[in-house]
Amino acid sequence: MNETRNTPTNQSVQPVPLAEHLTGPVRRCRICNYRCELSPGQSGVCQVRHNQAGTLRTVNYGLVSKADLERIESRGFYHLFPGVKVFSLGGYGANFPVPAGQTGYLNIPGGSAARYLPVEKLARFVIEQQCRGIIFAYNEPAMWFEYLLDACKSIRANGMFTAMVTNGYMTLEALEMVGHYIDGLLVEVNAFSERSFNILTGQDNFQKVLETARRAQHKYKSHLEISTKIVPGVNDSDSEIELLATWIKQGLGENVAWHLSSPQPGMQARLQQIKQIGLNCGLNYIYLKDAPPVNEFEEDLAALFDSTVNGNTYCHKCHRKLIDRQNAEVSTPGLSGNKCANCGTILAVHNTLWKL
Numbered sequence: 083m084n085e086t087r088n089t090p091t092n093q094s095v096q097p098v099p100l101a102e103h104l105t106g107p108v109r110r111c112r113i114c115n116y117r118c119e120l121s122p123g124q125s126g127v128c129q130v131r132h133n134q135a136g137t138l139r140t141v142n143y144g145l146v147s148k149a150d151l152e153r154i155e156s157r158g159f160y161h162l163f164p165g166v167k168v169f170s171l172g173g174y175g176a177n178f179p180v181p182a183g184q185t186g187y188l189n190i191p192g193g194s195a196a197r198y199l200p201v202e203k204l205a206r207f208v209i210e211q212q213c214r215g216i217i218f219a220y221n222e223p224a225m226w227f228e229y230l231l232d233a234c235k236s237i238r239a240n241g242m243f244t245a246m247v248t249n250g251y252m253t254l255e256a257l258e259m260v261g262h263y264i265d266g267l268l269v270e271v272n273a274f275s276e277r278s279f280n281i282l283t284g285q286d287n288f289q290k291v292l293e294t295a296r297r298a299q300h301k302y303k304s305h306l307e308i309s310t311k312i313v314p315g316v317n318d319s320d321s322e323i324e325l326l327a328t329w330i331k332q333g334l335g336e337n338v339a340w341h342l343s344s345p346q347p348g349m350q351a352r353l354q355q356i357k358q359i360g361l362n363c364g365l366n367y368i369y370l371k372d373a374p375p376v377n378e379f380e381e382d383l384a385a386l387f388d389s390t391v392n393g394n395t396y397c398h399k400c401h402r403k404l405i406d407r408q409n410a411e412v413s414t415p416g417l418s419g420n421k422c423a424n425c426g427t428i429l430a431v432h433n434t435l436w437k438l
């Protein structure tokens with residue numbers, strides 16, 4: 083474990099709800115699957131939870147690192163309340179390695195540079211801005227667990243939806259606390275082998291991520307989408323992709339949206355091949371980031387074979403356009419609730435506050 087680095091302010095210091103008492107003043111944090119055991123004076127891997135004289139405390143409560151008003155698709159959700167305006171925000175702390183350029187989420191700024199947003203003010207702001215919901219993103223939302231929990235309860239109580247973009251490494255105990263108040267999760271499943279998971283995160287047991295996704299969908303009835311960043315030579319073998327795609331189909335459903343991207347340029351041809359593997363495994367909605375556009379006159383023809391052309395969504399049964407994302411305004415000409423308005427096929431689209 084590490085010595086304390088982040089400097090707390092009074093209002094941002096809160097007790098950790100899932101602190102387990104071990105020998106003497108040693109405490110185990112059960113927010114994420116690192117399950118750090120901390121002696122007094124020590125900090126967890128995330129650098130935002132500390133053992134202060136035998137009490138586990140977080141120091142990032144309500145401190146905002148980044149916030150934006152945007153369309154929900156900007157945060158990667160394509161089948162959750164398509165096209166609506168959301169408030170996206172993130173806090174501080176990371177449990178997985180942070181890509182270069184995103185290290186701003188690691189260190190809490192001191193003094194007046196820290197931006198504290200009380201939960202009541204958050205709900206008021208989201209209502210005033212006429213957002214339909216809130217997305218926790220940018221840094222890992224579980225690192226902001228105490229605030230995430232309070233904020234999700236408040237936002238839902240005010241008639242808006244909640245969602246998060248997560249690496250899925252939250253414990254099942256933590257999910258048990260927040261699961262009923264989360265409407266949607268975009269889970270980053272970047273590995274389907276211990277080797278890949280270890281290279282990408284330094285951790286073992288990629289199954290923990292899968293458990294989180296499955297539990298969120300099955301027990302808490304949260305909407306689910308999966309994203310995978312393809313790293314050549316690490317997680318892009320045909321066999322690993324096949325296993326992952328088959329797991330999505332069998333564990334979550336054939337209509338769950340799967341988003342493929344790569345941090346490495348020049349990967350479009352390989353991403354297309356990976357998409358084809360996913361389609362062959364029986365997945366119906368696979369989106370490629372920055373895929374080359376199809377000529378608009380050929381789009382209807384292409385949609386006979388592919389339900390996600392030009393970022394638009396087509397019914398995989400009758401091929402009618404369900405969601406149009408080509409213009410500044412997203413429209414849903416072919417949706418009727420969570421069904422295709424033309425043929426009645428039930429889709430993995432969620433656009434109600436009811437957990438179905």
Ligand code: SF4
Nearest residue numbers: 111114117118126128
């Ligand atoms: S949130 Fe995770 S990384 Fe941070 S202290 Fe708890 S178990 Fe450790």
